[in-house]
Amino acid sequence: MKVVDFLKQKSEILAKHPFELKDWLSPSIRDYWIEFLNKAHVNGWTKTESIASNGTVNQNVAPAPVELHPEAAKLMETLNGSLGEEIHVGEWLTIDQDRINRFADVTEDHQWIHTDPERAEQESPFKTTIAHGFLTLSLLSVLTDSVDPDNMKFPTAKMTVNYGLNQVRFPYPVKSGNRVRARTKIQSVTPIKRGLEIVQEISVEIEGCRRPGCVAESVVRLYF
Known part of the structure; x- marks a missing residue:
């Protein structure tokens, strides 16, 4: 045909x-x-x-309006007032070789560009080992203070769920020994059943480097 x-x-x-x-x-x-x-x-x-x-x-089924919890409505109003603005800058975190090696053990990714400092010094254009891109990505939770019970980003929510990522890029490698931190902007806030869905742009800054190590659009859901 x-x-x-x-x-x-x-x-x-x-x-x-x-x-x-x-x-x-x-x-x-x-x-x-x-x-x-x-x-x-x-x-x-x-x-x-x-x-x-x-x-x-x-037939004859009208979409039910989302009834927001008072705390959710209050947070939504606050976040909508800061769309596109930087709402959080995390603390610096050192990505040392030990952390890279342990991530390699967990993921079974032992490429020499990550785990062999001597070879990397001789053959890599970066002259040192670099962190796995997925290692940088996996640190977003701690870099954005999302796992710190004493410094919660959304303390009025009963539960925060990582709903996924819309897109991820690794513009520049994080070298062994670099310090990184996350900078967060709110892209959108949408009511959902029993809560809010928040899309955030998270950029992982490398100390002393113009280009970020990771830029990700993260989606989280808050339940109240």
Whole structure:
């Protein structure tokens, strides 16, 4: 079958069965597709119709508004007032060779650029060993004080959950012996059931270096 014929056939099928597309998609993309359809009200649906998680149409079901806990509403107002602004700068943390070696043991990644200082001095363009990118990433929790019970970033929340990362980059390697710290900005705050979803841009600063060791868009959920 020619590509053009295949596409024509599929377009005709989708016109008759618009939800078949969801079966081709990964679970994460499928959620976005369903959300899009709910917002677009495709095929002339009324505002009282919505789409269930299995892709079927629910008649006369209006989306329920999210009722925020008073503390969540208060925090959301505060954070919305500081969107795009730097809200936190962490303490310096030294990334020494022992920490790098222990991370290599845990992940079984013993590449010489991380664990062989003598060879790195001779052959690496950095003239020393460097930390694994994932080591830098794994330290975001401590660098942002998210695991310090005496210095909580969101003390009014009962529980904070790491929901994932939208994107991650490692612009410059962290060399053995470097000190790093995290700088955090709030990108967005969205109400969810029983709490808030917060998207943060976290940049890991390397002492004395213009370029960061890591830039990540982190998603956390707070429950109240």
